[in-house]
Amino acid sequence: MAQFKVHPSEPVEKHTIKLSVCDAYSPKTWVTQTHFWPLPDPSQAQRGYEVLKEGLARTLAEIPALSGIIRLISDDPRDLVVAVDDDAHVEFAWENLTGKTGISSYAQLKAHGFPLTGLVVPCSQPVTLTTVHEGARMLTAKLNYLEGGMALSFGFNHLLVDAAAIAEVERIWSLHCTDVSSGVQQKHRPQLADSTIRERLSKARPEAGPFNDEHWKVFPTTRSQLHLPREGREVSLADLEESKQNHLASIKSELEETKWCMWKFSPEALAKLKKDASLPRAEQWISTIDAVIGLFWSRLSFARQKSIEGNKDSVIVFPINIRQRLEPPVESGYIGNAIDIVTSTCPLSELESDRGLVTAAHHVRKAVSGWKETKWAAWLKMAANLPNDEAICPNPLSLLETHNLGFNDYSKSQSNVLNWGPELGVIDRTRYMLPASSMANCATTVIVHPRLSDGGLEVAMTSTEHIKSLLEKDDIFAQYVSFVATFE
Numbered sequence: 401m402a403q404f405k406v407h408p409s410e411p412v413e414k415h416t417i418k419l420s421v422c423d424a425y426s427p428k429t430w431v432t433q434t435h436f437w438p439l440p441d442p443s444q445a446q447r448g449y450e451v452l453k454e455g456l457a458r459t460l461a462e463i464p465a466l467s468g469i470i471r472l473i474s475d476d477p478r479d480l481v482v483a484v485d486d487d488a489h490v491e492f493a494w495e496n497l498t499g500k501t502g503i504s505s506y507a508q509l510k511a512h513g514f515p516l517t518g519l520v521v522p523c524s525q526p527v528t529l530t531t532v533h534e535g536a537r538m539l540t541a542k543l544n545y546l547e548g549g550m551a552l553s554f555g556f557n558h559l560l561v562d563a564a565a566i567a568e569v570e571r572i573w574s575l576h577c578t579d580v581s582s583g584v585q586q587k588h589r590p591q592l593a594d595s596t597i598r599e600r601l602s603k604a605r606p607e608a609g610p611f612n613d614e615h616w617k618v619f620p621t622t623r624s625q626l627h628l629p630r631e632g633r634e635v636s637l638a639d640l641e642e643s644k645q646n647h648l649a650s651i652k653s654e655l656e657e658t659k660w661c662m663w664k665f666s667p668e669a670l671a672k673l674k675k676d677a678s679l680p681r682a683e684q685w686i687s688t689i690d691a692v693i694g695l696f697w698s699r700l701s702f703a704r705q706k707s708i709e710g711n712k713d714s715v716i717v718f719p720i721n722i723r724q725r726l727e728p729p730v731e732s733g734y735i736g737n738a739i740d741i742v743t744s745t746c747p748l749s750e751l752e753s754d755r756g757l758v759t760a761a762h763h764v765r766k767a768v769s770g771w772k773e774t775k776w777a778a779w780l781k782m783a784a785n786l787p788n789d790e791a792i793c794p795n796p797l798s799l800l801e802t803h804n805l806g807f808n809d810y811s812k813s814q815s816n817v818l819n820w821g822p823e824l825g826v827i828d829r830t831r832y833m834l835p836a837s838s839m840a841n842c843a844t845t846v847i848v849h850p851r852l853s854d855g856g857l858e859v860a861m862t863s864t865e866h867i868k869s870l871l872e873k874d875d876i877f878a879q880y881v882s883f884v885a886t887f888e
Contacts, residue, residue: 401491404491404492404493405489406457407467407488407489408464414486416471416483416484417595419559419560419736420600421784422601422736422780423560423737424478424559424626425783426562427558428531428533428558429558430530430532430558432524432553433554433815434552435552435829436506436550436829438506438548438549439545439548439550442545445545447823448543451577452492452543452824454576454577456492459576462587462589463572463589464488466539466569468485469482470532470560471535472534476788477621478783478784480628493525493543494545495544497523497545498545498547502522503519503546504518505549507547507548509546510549514831515885516831516887520835523542525541525553528555532558532559532629534630534631536557536559539557539569540554541554558737561736562736564734564812565734565737566813568589568732570815571818574820575588577820578820578821580821589733594734597730597731597734601738601780602784604780605777608774608780608781609774610782611775615715615743616794617795618791619790619792620790621791624793655840655841656841657840658836658839658840659865660886660887660888661861661862661863661868661883663883664858664859665857665880670692672880673691673695676691677691677694677695677757677758677761677762678691684762685765686761686762686764690761690768692848692857693848694759694761694762695760695877697746697756698752698760699757700805700861700871701748701751701752703871706803707749713748714745714751714804714805715743715798716767716806717742717794717843719742721738722740740776742767742768743794743798744766757876799842801843802844806845806846807845807848808848809848810848812851815850816829816830816849816850816851817852834847835888844861845861845862847860858884863886868886
């Protein structure tokens with residue numbers, strides 16, 4: 401709708417932005433988030449939208465790519481551009497959900513830990529419930545008015561941004577909103593040679609060697625995450641059901657009712673966890689996140705006891721930000737994808753043992769610290785030079801095994817502490833909007849949420865009621881976490 405179009409606040413010339421090979425290989429999905437704000441005075445609701453809208457317009461002027469659309473310009477699936485045309489814009493809608501059936505009041509949501517049950521569809525822009533396709537925009541948003549609060553849902557096209565880039569856009573947007581409320585206007589994005597960085601992330605060094613990794617596989621492009629669909633369509637319930645049934649048939653199992661289970665770590669619990677997960681005499685340093693992931697990996701393995709069924713090893717799969725790992729480093733404010741996928745394998749017998757926490761945490765640390773640019777360069781060389789009908793991607797089969805684990809770490813994002821200005825302030829909570837049901841009977845997915853203002857963390861995991869119950873009764877797990885909420 402025309403009234404929901406947000407154009408850059410300053411004129412932007414018509415142009416195209418060539419995406420990198422790393423961008424082209426990113427998942428064809430929307431990264432969606434919802435911020436929850438209290439709104440004690442309903443008369444200020446429209447003002448909240450106006451501040452966010454003008455702040456977004458100024459952000460688009462600084463990052464014009466966000467107002468463009470994705471185009472495939474040749475038969476090469478890596479040949480993608482963001483086209484910024486005369487109608488460059490972002491659609492930012494608003495809707496009053498107050499009093500609608502199934503929509504809780506803000507006070508109720510806050511009291512129950514901000515669960516997303518019943519909110520994903522009504523709060524989202526419909527396009528974010530589809531696969532990213534040719535012609536898709538880079539960003540879309542919707543402000544939802546609730547009784548006593550607001551929920552800002554926004555979705556980023558993964559082809560343009562990864563988690564670090566999203567955090568940078570959010571930082572800039574919040575600063576512009578602060579300026580709007582304060583009656584000033586200024587620039588907030590450092591001048592970066594984004595095009596040069598994208599070129600660098602597309603061309604490997606000539607001396608790069610062959611790429612070999614048992615967790616990666618060459619797929620036909622049309623069956624890989626490199627493939628960009630020509631058209632988008634909403635994922636209907638029938639589509640989801642068909643996908644589930646195909647998956648269940650392949651593993652000869654019945655569908656598990658899977659939901660998100662949110663847990664919270666206090667700052668004190670995180671300090672204790674890191675200490676307990678460390679080796680004696682500090683033989684190897686570990687991070688707090690190593691310890692957090694180690695806790696979930698080890699205690700889920702203990703709860704499932706999959707070694708009894710003959711499974712020997714568990715695999716963990718996760719992305720890492722490589723901006724500061726490259727030589728020379730890529731600037732932290734770069735808007736684009738600069739990640740690599742890391743894996744680690746650990747015997748289930750060790751994860752299920754009393755020493756499982758320490759073992760798991762140090763396997764995560766070893767996987768991260770062992771990352772080598774030479775290996776990534778070998779992947780980039782292969783990815784950039786394969787025939788158009790082939791793609792080199794992580795083998796997804798490991799994520800179909802329930803004794804394995806996948807995780808995303810958003811703890812460095814400032815979502816829960818950013819100040820959006822004197823009128824909007826700081827949000828109460830943010831939530832990531834992924835349907836847990838689509839991951840039923842698969843490896844557990846763990847999402848570490850942005851750090852809280854008190855230094856604590858919230859972590860969401862896909863779980864059945866049975867696994868949740870086992871973890872709540874687990875004396876080791878219960879030392880560190882408290883239950884927050886379960887939602888779909």
